[in-house]
Amino acid sequence: MNIPWEDRPANETGVIWRYSANPIIPRNLLATSNSIFNSAVVPFGDGFAGVFRCDDTNRRMRLHAGFSRDGIQWSIEEEDIRLTGADPEVGTWVYGYDPRVVRIDDRYYVTWCNGYHGPTIGCAWTTDFKVFHQLENAFLPFNRNGVLFPRKIDGKFAMLSRPSDNGHTPFGDIFYSESPDMEFWGRHRHVMSPAKFELSAWQCTKIGAGPVPIETREGWLLIFHGVLASCNGFVYSFGSALLDLNAPWKVLARSGPYLLSPQRSYECMGDVPNVTFPCAALHDPDTDRLAIYYGCADTVTSLAFGYLNDIVEFTKKTSI
Ligand code: BMA
Numbered sequence: 001m002n003i004p005w006e007d008r009p010a011n012e013t014g015v016i017w018r019y020s021a022n023p024i025i026p027r028n029l030l031a032t033s034n035s036i037f038n039s040a041v042v043p044f045g046d047g048f049a050g051v052f053r054c055d056d057t058n059r060r061m062r063l064h065a066g067f068s069r070d071g072i073q074w075s076i077e078e079e080d081i082r083l084t085g086a087d088p089e090v091g092t093w094v095y096g097y098d099p100r101v102v103r104i105d106d107r108y109y110v111t112w113c114n115g116y117h118g119p120t121i122g123c124a125w126t127t128d129f130k131v132f133h134q135l136e137n138a139f140l141p142f143n144r145n146g147v148l149f150p151r152k153i154d155g156k157f158a159m160l161s162r163p164s165d166n167g168h169t170p171f172g173d174i175f176y177s178e179s180p181d182m183e184f185w186g187r188h189r190h191v192m193s194p195a196k197f198e199l200s201a202w203q204c205t206k207i208g209a210g211p212v213p214i215e216t217r218e219g220w221l222l223i224f225h226g227v228l229a230s231c232n233g234f235v236y237s238f239g240s241a242l243l244d245l246n247a248p249w250k251v252l253a254r255s256g257p258y259l260l261s262p263q264r265s266y267e268c269m270g271d272v273p274n275v276t277f278p279c280a281a282l283h284d285p286d287t288d289r290l291a292i293y294y295g296c297a298d299t300v301t302s303l304a305f306g307y308l309n310d311i312v313e314f315t316k317k318t319s320i
Contacts (some may be wrong), residue, residue: 001043003282004071004291004303015314016259016292016306023266023300024072025052030064032056032078035271037295040101040211040280041071042108049129050280051099051110052076053295061095063112065129071282071291072303083124086134090116100279102148102212104157109182111138111146111159118166121146121159123182138177138185142166145174145208149248150215157182158248160191160209160222170229172206176249189249192241194226199320200256202237205229210238210278211292218312219243219252223259223278223292236275237261238294240315253319259311260304262297270297283308 008017027035033054041050047069054064054076066076083091094115101110107125110132114122118141124132138146142164149158156178164172174191197204203226213220219242228235237258244250262274278294290311292304 001282001284001286002070003043003284003289004305005289006305008305014259015310016290016304018260018264019072019303019305021072022264022302023296024303025074025076025301027270027299029074029076030054030078034059035299036076037298037301038098038277038279039066039293039295039301040099040110041066041068041282041293042101042103042280043282044108044129047071048282049101049108050074051081051101051112051129052301053097053099054080055097061097063096063099063110065132067129081132083132083134087136090114090122090137091134096122098145098277098279100147100212102150104148104151109148111148113144113146116141118142119144119164121161125182136183138179139163142169144169144172145210147209147212149220150212153178153246153248156180159185160213160248162206162208164206168234169206172208172227174207174209174224191243191249192224192251192254195254195256195320200226200239202226202228202235202258202261203239205234210294211281213243213248214281214283214290214308215245216242216308216312218316219245220248221308221312221315223281223311225277226258230274233274235262236277238276238278240311242312242315253316255315256318256320259306259314260294264296266300266302267296270299272298 039052062080
């Protein structure tokens with residue numbers, strides 16, 4: 001699979017490294033966009049498709065479909081996604097942000113933070129990234145960072161999420177839920193709490209699942225964001241964990257150090273400074289290459305690269 005890639009620069013010592021041409025999506029790619037970030041992509045046809053968080057120049061949070069041949073140059077639809085088919089009670093659009101996309105069988109499912117009396121997890125599916133069929137919200141408000149697993153586990157759809165409050169939540173644990181039909185969710189299980197400050201401070205305030213977990217022989221590799229509350233506001237970095245393949249609420253390992261934290265100017269300057277927020281990853285099993293898409297400073301979208309097996313080893317070796 002021809003996923004975006006650039007070899008590790010000679011002076012780079014981290015497990016993952018940034019693309020030299022970051023950011024790949026400028027804030028004003030659309031005439032109407034204030035910012036394009038925290039977005040999700042998947043292989044589609046001969047190339048890639050995605051669902052993008054585009055905040056417009058009214059600062060309304062909208063989702064837009066996009067297409068790309070190479071995963072780097074994106075063409076994003078000018079019209080935002082108009083969901084179809086839902087009960088009007090939940091189908092009346094309020095806002096949507098931080099989408100994730102996953103292919104399960106022959107459907108692409110989209111989950112996002114959906115406005116319904118506060119943030120909760122919206123769900124929809126598409127086959128062509130043109131018509132999006134909306135499903136019921138997965139959970140009650142308030143919840144964010146709903147991320148589906150890429151296959152059913154024990155015959156059920158499986159989702160991670162992060163119950164929260166209505167504001168800029170100062171807490172947050174990751175939970176696991178399952179569903180027979182993508183409508184009724186239950187059997188909720190606790191996965192991870194924020195880390196102890198003295199062990200790993202970048203993830204000590206709140207955490208949330210990032211890209212769709214990737215199945216490896218050692219467990220599900222979960223890349224997740226973590227937040228440190230500094231004297232100057234929240235700082236969003238990301239790290240990795242390994243979850244049990246059959247019981248993903250069991251954490252097998254969790255990285256102490258981050259994989260990436262806001263350090264470049266485009267990560268430290270923007271509408272919300274000091275944010276790196278991953279929402280998608282592409283893996284090529286033949287080469288083990290991984291391309292991670294992450295939002296920067298709530299303004300633009302960037303890419304980072306690494307080898308999946310290196311990240312698995314890093315997770316085990318540095319586990320807290
Ligand atoms: C979170 C979400 C993200 C955002 C982050 C930093 O609560 O709103 O979309 O990137 O805050 O502002």
